[in-house]
Amino acid sequence: MLRQGAGTLQLVSHGFVNAEQARGFATLKDISIRLKSVKNIQKITKSMKMVAAAKYAKAERDLKGARAYGVGAKAFFDNIDPVAEDTATPKEESKKQVLVLITSDRGLCGAVHTSIVKEAKLILNNAGDKDIRVVAIGDKSRAGLQRLFAKHLLVSGNEIGRAPPTFADASIAAKAVLDSGFDFETGHIIFNKFKSVVSYETSKLPILPLEAIKAKEALTTYDSVDDDVLQSYSEYSLAQLIYYAMKESATSEQSSRMTAMDGASKNAGEMIDKLTLAFNRTRQAVITRELIEIISGAACV
Amino acid sequence: MLARTIQRFSAVAQRGYAAAAAAPVKNANPEELRLTFASPDTAVFSNAVVKQVDVPTLAGMVGVLANHVPTIGVLKPGVVAVTTNEGTVQRLFVSSGTLSVNIDGSCQVLAEEVLKIEDIDESAARAELESAQKASGEGSEVARAEAQIRAEVAEALIKAATNQQ
Numbered sequence: 001m002l003r004q005g006a007g008t009l010q011l012v013s014h015g016f017v018n019a020e021q022a023r024g025f026a027t028l029k030d031i032s033i034r035l036k037s038v039k040n041i042q043k044i045t046k047s048m049k050m051v052a053a054a055k056y057a058k059a060e061r062d063l064k065g066a067r068a069y070g071v072g073a074k075a076f077f078d079n080i081d082p083v084a085e086d087t088a089t090p091k092e093e094s095k096k097q098v099l100v101l102i103t104s105d106r107g108l109c110g111a112v113h114t115s116i117v118k119e120a121k122l123i124l125n126n127a128g129d130k131d132i133r134v135v136a137i138g139d140k141s142r143a144g145l146q147r148l149f150a151k152h153l154l155v156s157g158n159e160i161g162r163a164p165p166t167f168a169d170a171s172i173a174a175k176a177v178l179d180s181g182f183d184f185e186t187g188h189i190i191f192n193k194f195k196s197v198v199s200y201e202t203s204k205l206p207i208l209p210l211e212a213i214k215a216k217e218a219l220t221t222y223d224s225v226d227d228d229v230l231q232s233y234s235e236y237s238l239a240q241l242i243y244y245a246m247k248e249s250a251t252s253e254q255s256s257r258m259t260a261m262d263g264a265s266k267n268a269g270e271m272i273d274k275l276t277l278a279f280n281r282t283r284q285a286v287i288t289r290e291l292i293e294i295i296s297g298a299a300c301v
Numbered sequence: 302m303l304a305r306t307i308q309r310f311s312a313v314a315q316r317g318y319a320a321a322a323a324a325p326v327k328n329a330n331p332e333e334l335r336l337t338f339a340s341p342d343t344a345v346f347s348n349a350v351v352k353q354v355d356v357p358t359l360a361g362m363v364g365v366l367a368n369h370v371p372t373i374g375v376l377k378p379g380v381v382a383v384t385t386n387e388g389t390v391q392r393l394f395v396s397s398g399t400l401s402v403n404i405d406g407s408c409q410v411l412a413e414e415v416l417k418i419e420d421i422d423e424s425a426a427r428a429e430l431e432s433a434q435k436a437s438g439e440g441s442e443v444a445r446a447e448a449q450i451r452a453e454v455a456e457a458l459i460k461a462a463t464n465q466q
Contacts, residue, residue, distance in 0.1 A: 062342055064344070065339060065340070065341070065342045065343040065344045066341060066342065067344075068337055068339045068344030068347040068348075069339040069340070069341055069344065069411055071337070072337040072339060072409035072411050073399075073409070073411055075337070075401065075403055075405075075407055075409055076373065076401040076403060076409070079371075079403040079404045079405060080404075166341070167341040167413060218404065221371050221404055222370075222371045222372055222373060223370040223371060223372040224360065224372055224374075225372070225373060228359075229359065229360070229373065229374060229375055230373070232359075232375040232399075233373050233374070233375055233399055233401075236375065236398065236399045237399065240399070240411055243341055
């Protein structure tokens, strides 16, 4: 069934191969062109790996400070909302949710962006009657959701991923979330938590808007909390959390890109080996054929 | 290092008791003040035990010792002074950010910028103050407010730099 579906496509490629074979197998010229292009590709992937390695080293260094910052920002929310950590599903009652997806504009880095989009799609598919909106940071998350969930997109931003994320970037994102006019009851930041060079974990970070913080019982134990302070605090916290998520995601992305480009370079190397072998064989075959032609020509005389 | 691991073990033990009391206490000894003092790219203190922290907030200067009542606040430009357990005082300039003293006894000072006092360039701060004061009289409301904030930061920078000498 499936074969029939792709029938025409296969036929075309078959015809192409036959035409090639009618002319004889790949000539020396063909192979050398191919070889050269694969070598160029390897050069590119190798240098991309080097660049990613340098960026990764910097990102990881930065992450140490950012992690203390992010964990600190999270501490207040863990304290006033101790349930959120144990069970991730007490959000039945909150109808309006916001998801902040932290990706970047750049591809060629394995599955970092896809895993975030996948997570978001899973939540959106199981939304039921909940109103879930998405803030897509980075082109990759927007592109991933545009086709199926375009009406859920609230704000999207790009121009992120070239340089390491800064606090200013996070502030812009936080402001966009707050100014979007969507008064959400709860929210999550979805990002890739960096674990090691070869692994990351797609995680969620809860965010609470001002109203939700005010509603928490534990807040009463806090001293001298007035509305003004609380508002500034909640806005600032959002920026801090987004900043932390951006840093984690950026580090995961660079490390993942490093691994992906390493794999690509290795694959290109394998192709180069095979093509070199084919090239040498063909060359030898050409020489042999020419010799035979000369000898048999001489024998005839 | 060893002390830290011991602390962590005791944290695990305490969590068992705390769960029974339904308190959100999950970290060690509440008799200690554990400070996290960080800027976005560097952590000056990361969950370190200190004696006292003095923080400039919008509601005035706040001194935090161990067993402080939980509170939150918003930083204003000024000098954060941290007294370590050995009694040495470390003074750093912060521009803005948040302060939170939590139920579990931890204290977070998260600033947008952290600067060592000896790194402050006083003449640059004065120039900044002048240009900000000039700008605060003109433009839209947002621009004026921004200029005022700049002036406030510059003033605090100058104050911090001159107090030290």
